[in-house]
Amino acid sequence: MPQRRTLVLTAVVALMTVVATWLIILRPIAPDPVSASPAPMAATSLSPSASAETTKPGQPATARTSPATGSTPSAPSTSATAGQPAATKGTRAPAARGAAGAAATSTRCVAAVPARLVIPALGVNAKFQTIGLDSSGPTDAQGRKALGNPSDRTKAGWYSAGPRPGSGTGTVLVNGHTYHDGSAIFKESFASKIANGQRIDIVAGNGSVCSYQVQRVWRDVAKGDYANIVSSQGLYNFSGPERLFLATCGGPFNSWEQNYDHISLLIATPIDRG
16 A cells, blocks of 8 residues: 555656646746836837927928938929918919019119110110210300210210109200211101101110100201200200100201201100009
8 A cells, every 4th residue: 555655646746747847838938027128219210201200289290201212202383381381373473473573663764864765766776875065056045055965976965964764854855966878876867757646765774764755846947946946945944844855967968067057856755654
């Protein structure tokens, strides 16, 4: 009996040993509490598509980086940043109209030093030259000297001591040469071609255009009558409504004096000043 008990006890111990060994081998190992905690991930380790963005309340999020190239993708032409209106053709149109409006504004008549004289009916498009009074010439009944002449026959003369085109007040005084060989700003056909209703433009250096319409013409009058016309029409009057006075030589060419014995004059009034 003792021997049998010993054998049974030995068998039980052996069986328990086998079971314990089996439990130890097959039981999963519990993770270490410290080592199992995930480590903080560095910002640079985030993939582009999962990059975090901080957006303040009420502000649109910034654009994400493209996961394919790593560069910021171009915005579609009809989309916009979140929370902002799309940049469509409709939003660009006012800018284009603004540019056109600026160009149109630059051609409106404003008081300025004249740069070019344009008379379409005569084919005239010439630069201006400032002039004074003819100090060597005779005076009129009021003791006033006649206008001087531009030194360049291809240019128009503007009396710079008088009103500027676009000022709205007084007479703008302009003249120019006529020469028998056609080399001057005006031709001998001036008197026959100029007519009431024709347009005259004075262009300033800043793009301003002041337009006038011919209202009255004196053709080939004697030079002695020039002073009377100036006086009776108040052409040297620098007050009152704005108007344009233009004069040039005319009539038959005096080959002996190399000059003309007559003069043609006109008065024009402002148009298109809206």
